[in-house]
Amino acid sequence: MNSTPGGRPFRLGIVGAGSIAETHAAAAAALPGVTVAGVCDVRADAARELAARHDTAWFADHHRMLDAVRPDGVIVTAPHALHAPITVDAAAAGVHVLVEKPMATTVADCELMIAACREHRVQLGVGHVLHHLPTVREARRLLGAGDIGRPAVIAERRTAHYAPDARPGWFFDPELAGGGILMNVGAHSIDKIHWLGGAPAERVVARVSSKPGVAVETEAVGLLELANGLAAAISVTGTGLPFHDQTEIVGDDGALRLSRDTGLSVFRAGSGSGDGTLVVRPEDDDIEAAFRDQLADFVDACRSQRPPAVDGAYGRSVVATATAMYQSAARTELVRIAPLASEAA
Ligand SMILES: NC(=O)c1ccc[n+]([C@@H]2O[C@H](COP(=O)([O-])OP(=O)(O)OC[C@H]3O[C@@H](n4cnc5c(N)ncnc54)[C@H](O)[C@@H]3O)[C@@H](O)[C@H]2O)c1
Numbered sequence: 172m173n174s175t176p177g178g179r180p181f182r183l184g185i186v187g188a189g190s191i192a193e194t195h196a197a198a199a200a201a202l203p204g205v206t207v208a209g210v211c212d213v214r215a216d217a218a219r220e221l222a223a224r225h226d227t228a229w230f231a232d233h234h235r236m237l238d239a240v241r242p243d244g245v246i247v248t249a250p251h252a253l254h255a256p257i258t259v260d261a262a263a264a265g266v267h268v269l270v271e272k273p274m275a276t277t278v279a280d281c282e283l284m285i286a287a288c289r290e291h292r293v294q295l296g297v298g299h300v301l302h303h304l305p306t307v308r309e310a311r312r313l314l315g316a317g318d319i320g321r322p323a324v325i326a327e328r329r330t331a332h333y334a335p336d337a338r339p340g341w342f343f344d345p346e347l348a349g350g351g352i353l354m355n356v357g358a359h360s361i362d363k364i365h366w367l368g369g370a371p372a373e374r375v376v377a378r379v380s381s382k383p384g385v386a387v388e389t390e391a392v393g394l395l396e397l398a399n400g401l402a403a404a405i406s407v408t409g410t411g412l413p414f415h416d417q418t419e420i421v422g423d424d425g426a427l428r429l430s431r432d433t434g435l436s437v438f439r440a441g442s443g444s445g446d447g448t449l450v451v452r453p454e455d456d457d458i459e460a461a462f463r464d465q466l467a468d469f470v471d472a473c474r475s476q477r478p479p480a481v482d483g484a485y486g487r488s489v490v491a492t493a494t495a496m497y498q499s500a501a502r503t504e505l506v507r508i509a510p511l512a513s514e515a516a
Contacts, residue, residue, distance in 0.1 A: 178204065180204055180205060180206040181204055181205045181206070181243050181244065181470045181473070181474070182206055182208035182240070182241075182242045182243045182244075183199050183205060183206065183207050183208060183242055183243065183244055183245070183246065184207075184208060184209045184210065184211070184233075184236050184237070184240055184242035184244070184245040184246075184266070185207065185209075185210040185211070185221070185245065185246050185248060186210075186211055186212075186233045186236070186245055186246070186247045186248065186249055186257050186261075187211075187212055187247065187248035187249035187250075187253075188210050188211070188212035188214070188217040188218045188220070188221040188222075188229075188248075189212070189217065189248060189339065191248050191271065192210065192212075192221055192246075192248045193221065193224070194458075194459065194462050195246045195248060195462060195466065196210070196221060196224070196225045197459065197462075198459070198462040198463040198465070198466045199225075199466060200225065201463055202463060202466060202467055202470070204470070205466065205470055206227075207225045207227045208227060208228070208240045208242050209222075209227055209228040209229070209230060209236045209239070209240035209242060210222050210225070210227060210228075210229050210230070210236075211229065211230035211231060211232060211233050211235070211236040212229075212231065213231060213232070214231075215229075215231040218230060218231060228240060233245075233257055233260060233261075234260065237260065237261060237264045237266060238264075241264075241266075242266055243266070243267060243473060244266060244267035244268065244269060244294075244469065244470070244473055245257075245261045245266055245267075245268055245269070246269045246270075246271070246298075246466075247261070247268060247269070247270040247271060248271050250341045250342075250344075250347040250348065251273055251275065251276050251347065251348050251349045251354065251355075252275070252276045252280075252346060252347045252348070252349055253347070254270045254271070254273075254274060254275050254276075254280070254284070255275045255276075255280035255281075255283055255284050257270075258270050258284045258287065258288070258295070259283060259284060259287040261293075262284075262287040262288045262290070262291040262293050262295075263287065263291060265291055265293060266293060267293045267294045267295075267296075267469070267472075267473040268284075268288060268293065268294070268295050268296070269296040269297075269298060269465075269466070269469045269479070270284070270295070270296070270297055270298065270486070271297075271298040272297060272298050272299050272300075272358045272359070272362070272486070272489070273349065273354055273355070273358040273486070273489060273490050273493065274297045274483065274486030274487060274489065274490050275349070275486075275490055276348070276349025276350070276354065276490070276494075277349070277490070277494060278487060278490055278491050278494060280490075281483065281486060281487035281490050281491075282487070284483060285483040285484065285487065288483065293473075294469070294472050294473050294476070294477075294478060294479055295478075295479070295482060295483040296465075296468075296469045296472065296478075296479030296480070296481060296482065297479075297481045297482070297483065297485060297486030297489075298465060298481070299358075299359075299362045299366075299481045299485070299486065299489070300458070300461050300462055300465050301359060301362060301363060301366075301461070302362075302366060302465075302480055302481055303460075303461035303462075303464035303465045303468070303480075304457060304458070304461045305451050305454075305457060306429055306434050306435040306451045306453060306457075307363065307366070307367070307429060307435075309435055309450060309451045310367055310418075310420070310427050310429050310435050311366060311367055313427060313437065313450070314367060314369070314420065314422075314427070318424075318425070318427075318437065319420065319421070319422030319423070319424050319425040319426055319427055319437070320422040320423030320424030320425065320440075321422055321423045322368065322369075322401055322420055322421070322422045323401070323402075323421050323422055323423065324401070324402050324403065324404070324420075324421050325364055325367065325368055325401065325402070325403035325404070325418065325419070325420050325421075326403070326404050326418070326419045326421075327360045327363060327364055327403060327404065327405045327406070327417075327418045327419075328405075328406045328407075328415060328416075328417050328418075329356055329357070329359070329360050329406070329407045329408075329415065329416050329417075330407075330408050330409070330412040330413070330414060330415040330416075331352060331356045331407075331408075331409050331414070332409065332410075333351065333352045333356070333389045333408075333409025333410070334382065334385070334389070334409070334410075335385065342355060342387075343385055343386055343387055344386070344387075345386055345387050348387060349493075349494075350387055350388065350493065350497060351379075351381070351385070351387030351388040351389055351391075351409070352387075352388060352389055352390065352391060352407050352408070352409045353377075353379065353388060353391035353407055353493055353496060353497070354387075354493050356407055356409075357391060357405070357407040357493060357496075358489055358490075358493060360405050360407055360418075361395075361405070361489045361492045361493060362489050363418050363429070364395060364397070364403045364405065364418075365397070365485075365488060365489065365492070367418065367420055367429075368397045368399070368401045368403060368420075369397070369399055369401070370397040370398040370399040370401065371397065371398055371488040371491070371492065371508070372395040372396065372397055372398075372403075372488075372491075372492040372495070372508060373396055373397060373398045373507065373508055374395070374396040374505055374506070374507050374508070375393055375394065375395050375396075375492060375495045375496050375499050375505070375506050375508065376393060376394045376499050376504075376505045376506075377391060377392065377393030377394075377495075377496035377497070377499040377500045378391070378392055378393070378499075378500050378503075379391045379496075379497070379500040382409075382410060388500075389408075389409040389410055390407070390408045390409060390410065391405075391406075391407045391408075391496065391500075392404075392405065392406045392407075392408075393405045393496050393499070395492065414431075414432075416430065416431035416432075417429065417430045417431075418430075423440070424439070424440050425437060425438050425439045425440045426438040426447075428447065430453075431453060432453070433449070433453070434449055434450070434451050434452045434453045435449070435450045435451040436448060436449050436450060437450055465480075465481075468480045491508050492508065495507075495508045
């Protein structure tokens with residue numbers, strides 16, 4: 172068990188012992204002052220196996236884990252539509268929450284989560300882990316420093332193999348997943364656009380398409396206009412193409428290219444084609460390190476009673492954009508994102 176010198180460890184619970192839970196548990200194991208005090212999953216075998224790997228208690232129900240373990244905080248890694256009820260239960264038990272992306276499947280659920288955490292005076296963090304990735308952080312710093320001048324447009328493109336043979340069945344259940352590739356993988360893309368663009372989307376136009384026999388969309392494209400006027404094109408597709416994860420931000424004096432394969436590069440206006448200048452190289456373990464940073468920030472936030480780096484209001488803005496894109500696709504029209512209730516007053 173890790174503990175802070177002279178202090179008691181931060182005791183963590185994990186709700187949902189699926190694929191990303193192991194990354195969170197490993198992050199906890201690597202952090203001084205943090206210990207995994209219990210894990211739970213409705214699939215008892217999954218909970219038992221994760222618990223065995225991390226020498227901790229397991230449960231098949233999060234209520235029982237909250238009662239028996241009384242953790243300081245929980246990480247919610249369950250299916251998307253369950254993020255809200257589990258967060259509300261944890262908050263009512265006085266437990267801080269770090270909830271995986273997307274924060275929830277509706278803006279109304281995000282509001283419930285924010286209100287519950289506020290009422291019970293616990294912190295709420297959302298796992299937009301890219302805020303802790305060195306390439307993305309440096310891109311944001313360069314943009315803030317005016318390195319490419321005034322940003323004009325963002326082009327974001329991401330691919331994944333999005334088919335029922337590739338991931339658990341709930342990802343293809345519209346109720347549990349809240350959508351398909353856009354809600355799941357596209358949450359990262361929307362996050363990058365909002366964070367690097369410096370504002371949430373205000374108006375969106377989108378179209379989606381599903382592979383035959385799949386109940387959620389497997390392809391999505393859209394145009395976003397951010398509240399600061401910046402325009403972004405987004406393409407998130409799930410069929411055939413090899414892995415691609417790239418964001419390009421073009422400004423008056425140059426451009427940034429952020430790529431999972433090649434890292435962060437800067438291109439100067441007037442330099443023509445070429446490879447640009449590599450600023451931050453991707454590392455083999457940078458995602459694992461980002462999960463450790465994210466958890467360290469969450470634990471510090473809970474201990475010092477400040478909001479985590481990515482808070483509920485930010486997580487809600489990503490869900491607002493994704494759900495507006497679904498509305499745009501369903502109605503084949505431009506959708507304006509309504510000011511959020513807590514900000515309209
Ligand atoms: N930040 C990232 O890069 C990243 C990467 C992968 C997944 N995720 C997110 O993490 C979450 C989990 O994704 P995953 O890939 O691990 O899915 P998964 O299906 O592998 O794991 C989810 C687990 O939750 C369990 N579960 C279902 N209902 C439950 C309940 N009521 N209580 C407790 N457990 C319950 C399931 O049995 C399953 O084991 C999703 O929100 C996903 O979008 C984020």
